[in-house]
Amino acid sequence: MRVVSLVPSLTEAVAVTLPGTLVGVTDWCSHPAGLDAIRVGGTKNPDTERILALAPDLVIANEEENRAPDLDALRAAGLEVLVTEVRTLPGAFRELARVLTACGAPARPRWLDEAEEAWAALPEPTEPATAVVPIWRRPWMVLGRDTFAGDVLARLGVHHLYAGHPDRYPRVPLDELRAAGPDLVVLPDEPYRFTAADGPEAFPGLNCALVSGRHLTWYGPSLAEAPRVLAEALRAARR
Known part of the structure; x- marks a missing residue:
């Protein structure tokens, strides 16, 4: 083949x-x-x-x-x-x-079973959080409705504020994102490579979680470790 x-x-x-x-x-x-x-x-x-x-x-x-x-x-x-x-x-x-x-x-494959088992074993979130999830800047774009990454975050107790937006990846002015007052700003390293020096500075006073884009947006073997990796990053941002 x-x-x-x-x-x-x-x-x-x-x-x-x-x-x-x-x-x-x-x-x-x-x-x-x-x-x-x-x-x-x-x-x-x-x-x-x-x-x-x-x-x-x-x-x-x-x-x-x-x-x-x-x-x-x-x-x-x-x-x-x-x-x-x-x-x-x-x-x-x-x-x-x-x-x-x-x-x-x-x-x-065994890894696919392990991935399903890892997600099925997730405990019920005890501290649900709201979030905005930028995926690009210049212009700022965020997760909107009906996305895989949004579903992943929801299963970890993080509900992004633009889940009901008509667009899947809406462009939203930065002032509006800040004013939404989320518990978290989730910044993945792809498709835009957000880093500690490029992203959090745009959201002063808000908790920012830098997360692995591969674990948030990829559907493959990374799904087996994604619940643990993402949960740790999200918890650390709220401490």
Whole structure:
């Protein structure tokens, strides 16, 4: 089986489960380390000619991370394209199982069971918190409705204040974000790389949690440790 992955989290899932299956991945596919596959460009601008030259049996993609015209071009050239849709944690588990089966996995991998078990074992949150969750600055953009990361945070007792916004990733002026008065400002390190020196200074007087974007937004093997890693970061920000 020859597979091209256009989604970093799916790349990790396939590489860990089926070593040697991936022949092409994006420039943003950073896990696992030492991945041996041809780079085919970005998630938003893949090199379709390079992908075609790899002659994959399957291209795996995501409706949010990849552009429909690129996927349509691959289909028009005769390639099979599997497109995932992930908006919730249960949806992520279902889609991961579907992708791995399509890629030739003979059985459900142990890491996927461990991830489901880790999330199922989460205790009921004792101190729910409200949050705003910026994902970009210049302009400021935050999590809105119907997002995987929003569902992940809700399961950890963190309810982001723009969950009811009409847009999934609304642009919101910084003054409005500050005035919302959240218990936390959750700052992931992707897609925008927020750091201790780039992000918290915009929210004086508010508790800021710097979190791993891979654990907040990726659906793959990182889900097994995500509850612990994220919970620790969120607790530390509220101390």
